[in-house]
Amino acid sequence: MTTANDLYEERLERILTAVRLERPDRVPVVPLGDSFCARHQGVKLSEFCTNPELSNQVMLKCFMELGEVDGIQHTNFYVHNLSTAWLSRLKIPGRDLPEDELWQVDEVELMSESDYDAIINDGFRPFIERFYLERLDNLGEKLPVFFMSVPSAMQAMKDHGIVPFSPAIVTIPYELFCGGRSMHQFLRDLYRIPDKVQAAMDVAIRDMIEDARMMCGMIKPIAAWVGGWRAASEFISPRHWQRFVFPYYKQMVEAVVEEGVIAVLHFDSDWTRDLEYLRELPAKRIVFSPDGSTDIFKAKQVLGDHACIMGDVPASLLSLGTVEKVEEYCKRLIEEIGPAGFILAQGCDIPPNARPENVAAMIASVKKFGA
Amino acid sequence: MARLQSLIAKAVEQIEEEKALSLVEFSLRSGEDPLAVLGEAKRGLEEVIAKYNQGELFLADLVVAADIFRQVQVRALGADAEDERCENPHVVFGTVQSDIHDIGKNITIAAMRYYGLRVLDLGVDVPPRTFVEYAGKTGAPIVCLSGLISDAYEAMRKTVSLLKRKYRGGGPVTIIGGLVNESVCEYVGADFWAKDCNKGAELCASILHERNLFSARTARKDK
Incomplete structure (x- = not known):
């Protein structure tokens, strides 16, 4: 009789084989669907996003009802984590929004130009502690409830034979500063005070890497998201990208990999222009995970012998498409990006209004086309 | 002075804010025609747009x-140049209900104003009936709906459907932007979609041209 542990080991090996760029027995499928899972299970978003334990149960139940997944990217969801990635306030359902409306980042200029000086002169950690306390409504006090919940959430997934793939999220100073300053002001900073921005980034990345290493040591995840949203190539010139983005990703990815953790480049928007640079990151220890904007087929050409590719069924296809269209796209992905070195998933996150039958079709497609 | 003015165009083209603004201030203090100074800044910005x-x-x-061009405009023409241009707008623009993302909307509006379009910005989280109300009040020929979350599709669809119902298939041209594509446009029932801020602005300008409602390239000079 196959136990949950047998299933877990089988699925983990399937995923790790793909990451090593070898051909597994079939293409693995590792989705993520925060708000989608809540809607699918009839749980109010206000409860789902503020209760990490509940969100874990909801995700598990949702995906187990929709088919056989090899892993789930996140183990649970906690809305306040979003503030740590973008140094921004949030609109939270049940508090600022109706109970079943989607949470959103409320991007205003919370960080001033003088904060770069504070980081350079006093260090990043004292700055961020003050920032959480004074400008993000004592965010530091809200975070432990999430971190405490992660080990048991991971175990709950393992107990069902599902791999808790990438429960940790880290990023680079660019994303934090861009969110804190607001995109418009930050882009102006890159022109007006580039040296100061870079000096602050150089200070911040040291503490951010130390925190990332500590988190990897504590949680011991299989993989961690190294997230990129506003730092995408499509937004800035190559000279800015090469100065303010890539060197910091390289440091962060190398640190995560040194900790024995796979780095998932969870990259939203279009990174096609700079795919070649990603070849400088550790081979066969990274997963390139675009959201549907980067040309995933081009990514296969450029990175196929270097990085596993994960994705990228687009949000609009899952919410507005048909089962036939979803199957058609998944088949193409499995055949052209896979079957070796490929993990099937949605692009970014399954949207809240995705049709469950479309998500089920995506999950089932690995058995239909990926063996 | 012609050389000084071409330096203004060059500084804007090379995105050198401090240099461009000092040259503008110097030119204006020296008695240069503010419209000529603004025209040079515009030439620089046109190069940026072309690239x-x-x-x-x-x-x-x-x-x-x-942003540099806008600052030159304020220096050359005074604070009035920054008006919201919301009387008889060409475009009524807003982020649809349940969505508060405004960066793409704001950049597109800036581009539209550069092209000389009058834009009424309704802000974010705008209910469908508000779009319909302002489309009716102003008679704007174009309504732009922005959204960056997939929940925005429903709000876009409702808004477009309300507009079409009110105008019985006629009425303003509807354009969606943000996290959109052809299939979203089809679902929403909008006339056009645009992902790129500048292309969205150009699309509006060309629609107005086709309908002989607007002379975008001369609008700034007319002011």
Whole structure:
């Protein structure tokens, strides 16, 4: 009789084989669907996003009802984590929004130009502690409830034979500063005070890497998201990208990999222009995970012998498409990006209004086309 | 002075804010025609837009160059140049209900104003009936709906359907932007979609041209 542990080991090996760029027995499928899972299970978003334990149960139940997944990217969801990635306030359902409306980042200029000086002169950690306390409504006090919940959430997934793939999220100073300053002001900073921005980034990345290493040591995840949203190539010139983005990703990815953790480049928007640079990151220890904007087929050409590719069924296809269209796209992905070195998933996150039958079709497609 | 003015165009083109603004201030203090100074800044910005359209420059370059141009406008024409241009707008623009993302909307509006379009900005989280109300009140020929979350599709669809119902299939041209594509446009029932801020602005200008409602390239000079 196959136990949950047998299933877990089988699925983990399937995923790790793909990451090593070898051909597994079939293409693995590792989705993520925060708000989608809540809607699918009839749980109010206000409860789902503020209760990490509940969100874990909801995700598990949702995906187990929709088919056989090899892993789930996140183990649970906690809305306040979003503030740590973008140094921004949030609109939270049940508090600022109706109970079943989607949470959103409320991007205003919370960080001033003088904060770069504070980081350079006093260090990043004292700055961020003050920032959480004074400008993000004592965010530091809200975070432990999430971190405490992660080990048991991971175990709950393992107990069902599902791999808790990438429960940790880290990023680079660019994303934090861009969110804190607001995109418009930050882009102006890159022109007006580039040296100061870079000096602050150089200070911040040291503490951010130390925190990332500590988190990897504590949680011991299989993989961690190294997230990129506003730092995408499509937004800035190559000279800015090469100065303010890539060197910091390289440091962060190398640190995560040194900790024995796979780095998932969870990259939203279009990174096609700079795919070649990603070849400088550790081979066969990274997963390139675009959201549907980067040309995933081009990514296969450029990175196929270097990085596993994960994705990228687009949000609009899952919410507005048909089962036939979803199957058609998944088949193409499995055949052209896979079957070796490929993990099937949605692009970014399954949207809240995705049709469950479309998500089920995506999950089932690995058995239909990926063996 | 012609050389000084061409330096203004060059500084805007090279996205050198401090240099461009000092040259503008110097020119104005020296008695240069403010419209000629503004025209040079515009020439620089046009180069930036051309390079952006050719993929040589990127969104950040466009945002910062447009920002420099706006500052030149204020210096050359006074604070009035920054008016919201909301009387008899060409375009009624807003982020649809349940969505509060406004960066793409704001950049597109800046680009539209650069082209000389009058834009009424309704802000974010705008209910369908508000779009319909302002489309009716102003008689604007174009309504632009922005959204960056997939929940926005429903709000876009409702808004477009309310507009079409009110105008019985006629009425303003509807354009959606943000996290959109052809299939979203089809679902929403909008007339056009645009992902790129500048292309969205150009699309509006060309629609107005086709309908003989607007002379975008001369609008700034007319002011």
